[in-house]
Amino acid sequence: MPALLDSTNSREVPTTPKQLLRGSGRSPKYVRSGARSLAVTYLSVIVLIPFAALLTNAFSGGLGQFWNDVTSLESLDALRLTLLCSLAAAVVNTVMGLATAWVLVRDRFKGQGVLNTLIDLPFALPTVVAGVTFYALYGPLSPLHITITGTWIGITVAIMFVTLPFTVRSVQPVLETLTFTAESAAATLGASPVRVFRTVTLPVLLPSLLTGTGLAFARALGEYGSVVFISNNLPYRTEVASSYIYSLTSSNENGAAAAVAVALLILALGTLVSFSALGRFLSRGAK
Amino acid sequence: MPVFKPKTTARRLVSTTLVTCLMAMGGVSTLAGAATTTNVNVVGYSVVGPAYKALEAAFEATPAGQNVTFTNTFGSSDTETNNVAKGLAADVVNLSYASNMATLVTAGKVPSTWASQESTVAGVKQSTKAALSQTVYPTPGIVTDSVVVFIVRKGNPLNIQDWPDLIKSGAQVVTPNPATSGSAKWNLLAGYAAQLAKGDTTTQAYSYLKSLISHTVAQPSSGSTAMAAFLGGTGNVLLDYEDDAIAAQNAGDAISIVTPPTTLLIENPIALTTTGVNNPAATAFYQYVFSTAGQTVLANLGYRSVLKSVWTATSSKFAAFKKASDIYTVAQLNNQGWTGIDPTFFSSSITYGTKNRTYPTQGVVTYLEQFAGTA
Numbered sequence: 001m002p003a004l005l006d007s008t009n010s011r012e013v014p015t016t017p018k019q020l021l022r023g024s025g026r027s028p029k030y031v032r033s034g035a036r037s038l039a040v041t042y043l044s045v046i047v048l049i050p051f052a053a054l055l056t057n058a059f060s061g062g063l064g065q066f067w068n069d070v071t072s073l074e075s076l077d078a079l080r081l082t083l084l085c086s087l088a089a090a091v092v093n094t095v096m097g098l099a100t101a102w103v104l105v106r107d108r109f110k111g112q113g114v115l116n117t118l119i120d121l122p123f124a125l126p127t128v129v130a131g132v133t134f135y136a137l138y139g140p141l142s143p144l145h146i147t148i149t150g151t152w153i154g155i156t157v158a159i160m161f162v163t164l165p166f167t168v169r170s171v172q173p174v175l176e177t178l179t180f181t182a183e184s185a186a187a188t189l190g191a192s193p194v195r196v197f198r199t200v201t202l203p204v205l206l207p208s209l210l211t212g213t214g215l216a217f218a219r220a221l222g223e224y225g226s227v228v229f230i231s232n233n234l235p236y237r238t239e240v241a242s243s244y245i246y247s248l249t250s251s252n253e254n255g256a257a258a259a260v261a262v263a264l265l266i267l268a269l270g271t272l273v274s275f276s277a278l279g280r281f282l283s284r285g286a287k
Numbered sequence: 288m289p290v291f292k293p294k295t296t297a298r299r300l301v302s303t304t305l306v307t308c309l310m311a312m313g314g315v316s317t318l319a320g321a322a323t324t325t326n327v328n329v330v331g332y333s334v335v336g337p338a339y340k341a342l343e344a345a346f347e348a349t350p351a352g353q354n355v356t357f358t359n360t361f362g363s364s365d366t367e368t369n370n371v372a373k374g375l376a377a378d379v380v381n382l383s384y385a386s387n388m389a390t391l392v393t394a395g396k397v398p399s400t401w402a403s404q405e406s407t408v409a410g411v412k413q414s415t416k417a418a419l420s421q422t423v424y425p426t427p428g429i430v431t432d433s434v435v436v437f438i439v440r441k442g443n444p445l446n447i448q449d450w451p452d453l454i455k456s457g458a459q460v461v462t463p464n465p466a467t468s469g470s471a472k473w474n475l476l477a478g479y480a481a482q483l484a485k486g487d488t489t490t491q492a493y494s495y496l497k498s499l500i501s502h503t504v505a506q507p508s509s510g511s512t513a514m515a516a517f518l519g520g521t522g523n524v525l526l527d528y529e530d531d532a533i534a535a536q537n538a539g540d541a542i543s544i545v546t547p548p549t550t551l552l553i554e555n556p557i558a559l560t561t562t563g564v565n566n567p568a569a570t571a572f573y574q575y576v577f578s579t580a581g582q583t584v585l586a587n588l589g590y591r592s593v594l595k596s597v598w599t600a601t602s603s604k605f606a607a608f609k610k611a612s613d614i615y616t617v618a619q620l621n622n623q624g625w626t627g628i629d630p631t632f633f634s635s636s637i638t639y640g641t642k643n644r645t646y647p648t649q650g651v652v653t654y655l656e657q658f659a660g661t662a
Contacts, residue, residue, distance in 0.1 A: 073657055132515075140520025149521065150505065229512065232505035232521065233464055236660020246508065247466035250365040251635060252372075252390070 054265075057258035069259035077236045078244040079263060085152050085227075085240070086220035089159035094213045096160075097167025098205070104168070105175040119168050122161050127225030134158055135229050150232035155240060158226040163216035170212030174205055207279035214275035218268035324354045325568035328376040332383040332469055333511040334531045335431075335555065336361035338588050339381070342576060345584050351571040363509035364469035371396055371560070378563030379573055381430060381555060383469020385617075386625040388428070388556050401558035402428030408559060408570060409577035415595050426618075430557035430576060431530070431590040434614060435477035436606075437545040438517065438525040438532050447524055449547050450481045454498035461505045461522035463513040465633055465652055470510035472633060474526035475499070475652060477551035479632075480615035484549040493646045493655075500652070501659045518542075528553055529605070533589030546606035549613045 059066050069075065104116050122130065134157065136142075139149045148154035178201065186196045224242035231238045235247075241264055248257035329339055339359060346352040360367060360375065364383035371377045372394035380397065382388060391397035398404075405411045405428060413427075439447050445457065453460055463471035478499050482492035504522045507513040510531060517525040518540055532544045557576065563569040575581045582592045586601040608614055621627035630649050637657075638649035647654050 073660075077660060135516075135519050149519075228508065229516070232516070233508060234503065234506050234660070235464065235466070235656045243508070246366075247464060248635075250363065250369060250467040252365075252369055253635060256635075 054258050054261060057254055058262040060255050060258075065255065066259045066262075069256040070263045072256075074235055074239070074244060075241075075256075075260050075263075078239050078241045079260070081152060081155070081238065082221055082241040082264070083267070085155040085159055086217050086223075088152075088156045089163060089220050090213050090217035092156075093160055093164055093167045093216050094209060097164060097212060097216075098171055098209060100164075101168045101171040101175050105172060119165055122163075123165050127162055127223065128229070130161055131158060131226040131229040134161070134226065138230075149230050150234075150238055152238075154230045155227050155238070158230050159220045159223050162223055162226050163219050166216040166219060167209070167212035170208045170215065171205055174208040178204055203283060207276075207283045210275045210279035210282075214272045217271050217275075221264050221268050324356055325566065326356045326358055327563075327566065327569045327572055328358045328360075328378045329381070330360045330367050330371055330375060330377040330379075331381040332364035332367065332555070333361050333509040334470060334528055335381055336511075337534060338530075338585060338590065341584050341588060342581060343572075345580065346572055346575045349575065349580075351575065355568040355572065363463070363467045365467050366509075376562070377560050378566045378569035379557065379576075380560055381557045383555060384472060384625055385428075385554070385556050386629050387469065388558055389626065391558070391560070395561070397558045397560050398564065402426075402556070404428070404559055404573070405430075405557075405577055409574045411577050411594070426554050428556045428558065429554040429593055431555050431585055432593055433529045433553040433555070433589075433591055434546070434550045434606075435474055435526060435553060436529045436532050436550070437547060438514075438527050438535065438542050439545055440523055441541040441543050443543050443545060445523055447545055450478055450495070450549075453478070453524055454495065454502055458502050458524060459504040459522040460499065460502045460524050460526065461507075461513055461517045462503060462526040463510050464506040464508055466635070467508045468510055468513075470513070470528060470531075471506070473528070473551060473553050476617070476620060476628065476632065477526070477615075480551045480620055481547065481549040483620075484613065484615050490645060493651060496651070497655045497658060500655045503659070529591070530589035537589075548609070549615065552614045552616045554617070
């Protein structure tokens, strides 16, 4: 029946998930072009134009000036501290985020729903509020007698709070689709739980886990609100990059501020790209 | 038929919204018919915020303040200055130090004659400005005076009395970041000025500043956040405006105020912006701030009044100094005032002169911060 196979004439209802997904491609042309121009306009206004402005600003004094701005002593000190703390926070959150997601998906207990909702709290809470709360809890007047303000540990803890949802939420859905079959098969064949996790579970989770780590790290680099108070903000000592950028804009040194911001962006972008590439490579190896 | 229910609900929602909108529009036009409300945009440095709440409430109770509303923005002085320069709506600006006004004049947001507005707009005559113990001379355009004081833990356990006590071992100083905060600049200059006042050379005074910055444990972005950090337990001495210290004490915070025997006179400028000049409500408010009533509100909040009459009536509430020269002024530090001070101390780039290679001729504080960071 050639008429039925001719997709331009057929009005068959898509049934398989693949067909349903491809369904959008069959929308009338005006819908597709409309959606496309809407997305492009939106992205331009929200992302591309500001980004272009930032780049223009950063390089307004030429490449040499950009380099000087980024490699000034205060900038390097701030960037180094920010990198160290962001990396530490991303690593801890990758492990803890996986553990949390695991508990949320694989375990069943009372209050699980509440816990699941709580994960998103760091997204909802203004970061400044988080900073003030941490200051009260872990500052010099800590009721727990733990003082970590003014140290890289304090900065890292604040960043860990802000970025936790990224790692949990990127692993959780993959973990939900992962069935027990492969794992139990491996276990039946005599693999230890650790080996099952390492050889069966982890390879499947790795791409999403790395995406989460990359997002957390990128988000951590730019964190300001929760960190600025906890760090004590001492230039050359405990000042994070975002705070340095803020002080530059306050002193009307917008070119230098943009330059350091671009340096942060390059670091973040580089991390995101390499992590997603690493994730794809590792998951290919697993298959 | 349940199928049609959402439609009816939606329709009802639309009509209700329409009716509400019409009612609101009617309400607005009725209001407009009765009296026009005028809004005044006030932008100020972080610490002065609470004073404006009081000033605005008092102004709204006067005939001139009827139907006047306020939009307030307060933050670290340099930040707010740049915000206004970049277009933040402002009719009245009350900033930390004169350089902020210079920035706004350059940006075309404040008339270059802002300092004389106090006489041309508010009718304050130079002869009525306070020029007694706290002010060596009456600076035009200044709305409040204050001095740099120390805030210590209640009872002053470390017995901190004078500037040398801040560089003793164990002293942990909190002062805001001079890159963002005007308060921070006043504080550091006060420590420097106190050394000059007792006869030290510039190099000796710089060396004091070096120790002071090395004893600094936190530099929050504004005067207000510095106070928050100190009250949160950081450090044991906070450098601050006297008015902010008094406000904290009145609020019941567990602190003691120590007024050092020599300090720096803080002069906070006010101006009507280019839009404020044409806003009658803003002009009326500006006049009120300079009136006896307005200055009394400020004096009760811990500011040293710039009006002689109000200062005389309230001076007993403030710490007294032995002699007028114990209060150093910015004009004494540099004959160009802030125009000369800003690059010398706070430039972000460090430049050395040909003679003295120990300390730079530009960016002294930046250099000292670097030293403290690498030491």
